[in-house]
Amino acid sequence: MSEVKLTVQTRTEFGKGAARRIRRANQVPGVLYGHGSDPIHLTLPGHDLLLALRTPNVLIALDIDGKTNELAIPKAVQRDPLKGFLEHVDLQLVQRGEKVNVEIPVHTEGELAAGGNLLEHVLNALPVEAEATHIPESVSVSVEGLEAGASILAKDIALPKGTTLAVDGDTVVLQILAAQAEEPAAEGAEGEEAAEA
Secondary structure, eight states: OOEEEEEEEEOOOOSHHHHHHHHHTTEEEEEEEETTEEEEEEEEEHHHHHHHTTSTTOEEEEEETTTEEEEEEEEEEEEOTTTOOEEEEEEEEEOTTOEEEEEEEEEEESOOOTTTOEEEESOSEEEEEEEGGGOOSOEEEEOTTOOTTOEEEGGGSOOOTTOEESSOTTOEEEEEEOOOOOOOHHHHHHHHHHHHO
């Protein structure tokens, strides 16, 4: 679990105009909430935040105005749909030792059985509960030699110590689909020729 330190400032200006000014300065508006406290509106460094968010469920150590330090995890990230730059981020306050519900990416390893079958990710990310400072970056699942019709359930996935499922164990995460047989193109061509005659 990686921890990234960011120096951030509280902000008192709100609305679209203020948000545009913040973004023009290569910064990102955000909100920190949780533990029943009032939300804290923040201005975060754009480039450093972008790098931090490359790690799923990254733990962010916030130095707020040089006065207080808080731990947070990203809960919602808004990006510009065309250019991809960060528009806003919601951060959830966490404490060391506290359990949090997050989704971790599911990665597959190995090759399916021969036959051109398809691997379907029913869930791209697995909902789990983990300690805030020990959130796994991802889980790996072997699909080596699986045949069409096989599926991998949430309870079949080995989780790191201290991490538990936050979804029903019988939830399908991955399934193997039979390759669709394509209709021969020759039949269609013959039918067209007969129609023309």
